Amino acid sequence: MRQQFVAGNWKMNGSLAGNAALLAEVMAGAAQARCEVAVCVPFPYLAQAQQLLQGSKIAFGAQDCSVHLSGAHTGEVAVGMLQEFGCRYVIVGHSERRADHHESDEQVAEKAQRVIEAGMTPIVCVGETLEERESGQTDAVVLRQLRAVTQRLGEQTSRIVLAYEPVWAIGTGRTATPEQAQAVHAVLRDHLKTLGEAAGGVQILYGGSVKPDNAQVLFAQKDIDGGLIGGASLKAADFLAIIAATR
Numbered sequence: 391m392r393q394q395f396v397a398g399n400w401k402m403n404g405s406l407a408g409n410a411a412l413l414a415e416v417m418a419g420a421a422q423a424r425c426e427v428a429v430c431v432p433f434p435y436l437a438q439a440q441q442l443l444q445g446s447k448i449a450f451g452a453q454d455c456s457v458h459l460s461g462a463h464t465g466e467v468a469v470g471m472l473q474e475f476g477c478r479y480v481i482v483g484h485s486e487r488r489a490d491h492h493e494s495d496e497q498v499a500e501k502a503q504r505v506i507e508a509g510m511t512p513i514v515c516v517g518e519t520l521e522e523r524e525s526g527q528t529d530a531v532v533l534r535q536l537r538a539v540t541q542r543l544g545e546q547t548s549r550i551v552l553a554y555e556p557v558w559a560i561g562t563g564r565t566a567t568p569e570q571a572q573a574v575h576a577v578l579r580d581h582l583k584t585l586g587e588a589a590g591g592v593q594i595l596y597g598g599s600v601k602p603d604n605a606q607v608l609f610a611q612k613d614i615d616g617g618l619i620g621g622a623s624l625k626a627a628d629f630l631a632i633i634a635a636t637r
């Protein structure tokens with residue numbers, strides 16, 4: 391049985407004072423959580439997360455990394471730096487980065503590899519746009535995005551966490567129905583299983599307008615192993631309610 395996992399993606403939100411209050415509430419409320427819990431914070435807050443979350447059940451991570459290991463790449467952050475701050479997770483291939491920074495499937499795969507080589511776990515995001523869904527391309531798109539990663543990682547694929555995030559459901563309040571999400575998760579799971587038992591057991595999170603009132607039914611689906619939570623991870627009460635909705 392795969393353990394469920396709820397990861398918050400703070401995106402470009404936070405402040406030193408606000409983070410401290412939020413993390414204190416989350417730590418207190420999630421101390422007995424049955425699922426794994428993590429928060430992925432903006433780079434400048436990694437040191438704060440490292441300090442405040444020390445000894446707690448809450449892991450933390452970053453939201454991106456460079457494909458480069460060091461050198462003349464202004465503005466980039468290397469996996470070695472993230473590892474030094476104690477990150478356990480690094481989100482790669484979030485649709486906002488694919489769209490805003492034109493990240494290709496190959497670059498996302500390379501980032502996932504860098505993260506694993508540095509001893510951390512990549513949370514690899516895949517997902518289709520509304521146009522792609524409406525033209526019947528959902529499975530082809532998510533499989534193309536996933537295959538780029540599995541082809542590069544081979545048997546190391548078992549070391550990723552996968553997140554299915556339909557672009558049309560992110561921050562829109564329009565969630566995929568549990569049936570829609572489960573159907574895509576099953577497609578992703580089937581591909582992972584072709585790579586062996588370990589890869590078949592990878593956690594697959596759902597992301598896209600997960601809220602306290604829809605989390606339980608989503609997390610009850612056979613191939614949904616938790617969530618990657620954006621907006622609702624910024625409110626302690628909502629994030630804790632989502633954590634409590636895991637099975």
Ligand SMILES: O=C[C@H](O)COP(=O)(O)O
Pocket residue numbers: 399484555559560561562563597598599600618619620621622
């Ligand atoms: O990484 C998180 C996703 O983009 C979901 O964001 P959201 O929960 O605000 O829709």
